[in-house]
Amino acid sequence: MRIGSFPRTASAVAIAAVVALSPVLASAEGGGTYYDRTFVLAADKKCRLFGAPVAGALGAATLQARGAALRGGVSETTLNATAARARSRAARVDCANPELATVRHRVADAFAGWQRIPRMEFTGDRATWTADRVRRVDVAWRLVQPSVVGASPVRFGLSAMPTGGNALTAVVSFVGRPRPYAARIVMRDPALASRPWLTPAGSAALPPERARKTIWSAGTGPAAPTLLATGRTQGEIWRFPASGADALAVLDPREPFLVEFLFRDGSVATTLFEAGDFAAARAFVGLGTV
Template sequence: MRIGPSPRRTQARFSALLSAVLIAGVPATALAGPADRYYERSFVVAAHQRCNLFQPQLAAALNAAAWQARGAALRAGADDRQMAETAARARARAATTPCASGDLKLVKGRVETAFAGWSRTARMVFPGQRADWTADRAAYARPTWRLVQTGRTGASPVSIGVVGGLNRPDQLAAVVSWQGRSRPTGVRLVLRDKTVAPRPWLARELPPVAQRRVFWAAGVTDAEESLLPEGREAAQTWTFPAAAADALSGLDPREVFTVEFVFRDGSATRSVFEAGDFAAGRAFLAMGRV
């Protein structure tokens, strides 16, 4: 077994490293907090999109860093409008910065050098206010959790996230191991509907029914051993359509969503999760397997 730094320590080092690179390379910016870090990272992402500065893997790393900074800024008290304005300012600055600019070349060189080793990082933790997402880019032949958050409904452990393997495309899925009752006949993912309610719902519960969006699981199988909760010998894997993962990525990181289990008698039980840095975790996975 390969032993290396913990995912949390790697994540912290990654964040500090990127900030140091951008502070050193981008002129005339006073970094005062998370919103400023989001501005810096958004600027570099926008500059790359305009000038094609980096290889795809590094571009994906920077995209993950931008999503992560956005989440940190929102958790620090910023709102969606401020984040949109910050991103717009960063794009505007990138649009007026010549691709042959000496400052931009300096940023490009520093980022490439700094991330030469980091690109081989396999695992990372994306902390939230109450729950974390754990991402894993390692290449496994068997299906495994590529991005996961864990919870419970009663005595039954529930995991939600992205499942994938070398011969299996990534897919949003929930795995549950039932304790003391019959299995559900259906599973649904419930979250805020941005088309109806564009503003984040920051209560520790779902918004009113009229403002919710529901995605029903498209299929169910017996969970493979590599996906079982610790100490459990059997579970079910419920898979969701790709649109559900995209909708989850669009939530404010402070919002909650639920995985709800519906039974034959019409009753239901649910497990509550935090949106957190799900989008940043997906961007980290986009760097490819290692």
């Protein structure tokens, strides 16, 4: 996550505030930053420490910390146990504890600035999600990751709807004709493969077809110029149901997923993307425009 020097300051303050509550927190094993932020979120849920904007910013940062830990080699099982310990510790803390009041003030100060940031990049192993919360009157990307199929640029993410809200969207500018008649997202299905499909080198790959989930587009049309890749003058927009965003949010950040475009001659144009910190980036966008 790149936002200049601010994230280092915010993280240091938030972590120091939580650790100051109890030495037990400072010695927690595995996913230290994730433990700290999960603890504060759980304490907020119990004691209503923060207003919605700060809680939302902290929630996004907690998801980002989880993604960083997974990319760093911490197992999902370990992180789940870490979160359980943090929530258990929060459940035992008295809401009237003066140390908790200190945590509330320090974390609120740290993340009050975080929630006002208009743009942020969430960088993964191989790709980057770019989030944009700037208020606009035209159609725009709120969250986007670029890719390419052949010579045709593809952009995928959350686009702002003219009627309000964000839609899971793919925009492609195919060179020449014909045009596809359908589009779909292909990813691991957690119900069929509970863990990411890791290679011996430690990178993630798509599982066999029997363990994949497919989400079909819900409609298509001409793309607004503001959604096109630089230098392109035309393209098609493909919108997907909200369930697609929910499915992407639970993937391991190292995992790839595909956006495929189907043609009437039976051919399929396949575009590769990385799940990365989609969940954290979506939560950041969910803080609203600035």
